[in-house]
Amino acid sequence: KKLETLGSEDEYDGDFNESSEDLISPVPGGPFSALTPSMWPQDILAKLNQPEDPNSQPDYRFDEFGFRVEEEDGPEQSSKKLLGVPFVEDPQHRQQWLTLMEFSRSQEIPETLWHRTDQRLPRTDKLREMVRRGIPHSLRPRIWMRMSGALHKKISSDMSYKDIVKASSSDALMTSKQIEKDLLRTMPANSCFSNLHSTGIPRLRRVMRGLAWLYPDIGYCQGTGTMAASLLLLLEEEDAFWMMATIVEDLLPASYYSSTLLGVQADQRVLRTLIANYLPDIDHVLSQHDIELSLISLHWFLTLFASVVHMKILLRIWDLRRHLAYLMADQGGLVGNPDAVPNLPKQHLNKRQMKRNKSVLQTFLFGSDDSEEDAKSKNIRQTEILVDLRETILQLARHFINVDPKLTNVSLIADYTMESHSKDHDNYVNVSRTRNRRAKALLDFERHDDDELGFRKNDIITIISQKDEHCWVGELNGLRGWFPAKFVELLDERSKQYTCAGDDAVSEAVTDLVRGSLCPAVKAFLEHGMRRPSFLGGSCHPWLFIEEASTREVEKDFNSVYSRLVLCKTYRLDEDGKVLTPEELLYRCVQAVNLTHDNAHAQMDVKLRSLICLGLNEQVLHLWLEVLCSCVEIVQKWYQPWSYINSPGWVQVKCELRILSQFAFNLNPDWELPRKKEQSQPLKDGVRDMLVKHHLFSWDL
Structure with missing residues (x-):
């Protein structure tokens, strides 16, 4: 929810x-x-x-x-x-x-x-x-x-x-x-x-x-x-x-x-040692019954006893x-240091910093030249952005590996070589050749006859035949049979193998990792060095830059692109078998997000997160970054010279994002939008009526 x-x-x-x-x-x-x-x-x-x-x-x-x-x-x-x-x-x-x-x-x-x-x-x-x-x-x-x-x-x-x-x-x-x-x-x-x-x-x-x-x-x-x-x-x-x-x-x-x-675990070790030294009877009882003290006292320390005592x-x-x-x-630790040996320096937590922008009057009176201290803080901020983005990518990768052991051989090391960039477009063009036809079950379907294919919700079914509009033939666990087409949802598996780890309808964790962790990290990267509007009330958001850049990339051939977008049944493959370029795909996704999200009056933050989800689904997030950063005229309009996007540093970020193209995401771009009203006719009743109308079979759902 x-x-x-x-x-x-x-x-x-x-x-x-x-x-x-x-x-x-x-x-x-x-x-x-x-x-x-x-x-x-x-x-x-x-x-x-x-x-x-x-x-x-x-x-x-x-x-x-x-x-x-x-x-x-x-x-x-x-x-x-x-x-x-x-x-x-x-x-x-x-x-x-x-x-x-x-x-x-x-x-x-x-x-x-x-x-x-x-x-x-x-x-x-x-x-x-x-x-x-x-x-x-x-x-x-x-x-x-x-x-x-x-x-x-x-x-x-x-x-x-x-x-x-x-x-x-x-x-x-x-x-x-x-x-x-x-x-x-x-x-x-x-x-x-x-x-x-x-x-x-x-x-x-x-x-x-x-x-x-x-x-x-x-x-x-x-x-x-x-x-x-x-x-x-x-x-x-x-x-x-x-x-x-x-x-x-x-x-x-x-x-x-x-x-x-780590800190509270160290305290548990100290507590166990103190009990052994000063309360031997209690230590004997704990050892006799094989009781792990930390299972009892760990929460005491985490809450500073707020959850234990009156x-x-x-x-x-x-x-x-x-x-x-x-x-x-x-003063540092005082216990167990009789010789007054200097203690190790205290570790400090990383804390966010909030820099206040100069007012118009300050800029007019004192100028906008950055001091040496500002340059240092910018370098530190650049490093923080890259580290945060890298960590969120690794968290997503570990999530896939933990859920699906088949992905343990996936490389989590970014490839920074020049050859890797030339391979990106070759891999992108070849995606349509490895397309599988599989579907995910939306509801349970119980098998009553030998020619039926029973399945549970979220099962993955291999499609054998789609000749009939309403009843398809599929295979699951070595069994073949027909089933209602409305009970399943086709999967887009071009160049990727479906896994429940990337499906937000199955795994709630992937939603938190993508929308709650990856998207803010990508947004921080896109916001770095963004020019602020010189007039009061002017809006400044990465979504506006993405809209303008994607439109500029396709407007040269706008008419032909628009005709293909109307006929296209998928995000990537046209009716005549031509694969859409990353620029065309980006433009189409931006327009699709605007169409659905504007009706719900969604904020630009929500639009950006939905677009990132579409990029992960299509395995082109790194290529989209290259498209945006290559639009030099628009980049210079929106970004400072020292920004990530307006410098060669974006190439490193692209290589990091390429890691995610190895994983199969199936994210709902409308996840944050208000839910539509339920259909007046339940799905099962609709399927039953359809089967009766076509005189195919008669059975009790």
């Missing part, structure tokens, strides 16, 4: 207005009282404030953090256990912290006074002692931000949170679909995250998308979602984001949330961890 999120939910509104007169406040120490004010669920609070009906029995109640507490699971009235202890702040304890912060009064602290405090708290023995005794809950968001270094990161960042939200929402990242699936699974027992209309869901979506965009090496990890949801209960959205960024980038090793989970305990753990982790991140 496609992602269906409201546009307003992807927009960050900024600071929360706490002075709203209509805001319903929770009772101190009662349900939702420990939440940050912007997370108070007004609908539930309104119900709680209504007079109770003596005849009604509530199914559950809520604790201070918004978690549902079933009546049978709640504490007894005389219980001294954790759930029975009121979560109420001690005024004397709060005053001690205010004294430490050099505040003279214990009332509500104005924002202006907080701005005067240091971005980081000085690390003293007094602070450590105070942290061990606990942080007052009302001061916890401010203290955490200063104790962890998140406030310093927020203030010193080149990008604002609003810019990050906008950048992460403008493109369909591969992680967006995974994030959307896990939104309601992250904290279902909390009323702030229990349904799509809960106050925390759009905030969690924006925070997780922003993290996945800012740290592309990590992307999305399920453990980070639980941490972010816990932070959103206490901190405002922007502060929660920068706290998460600090945890991921500074407080934890760089490989903690990577695809290999919120009241979690806050105390995080109080200490924010302080101690900051010391460890700042």
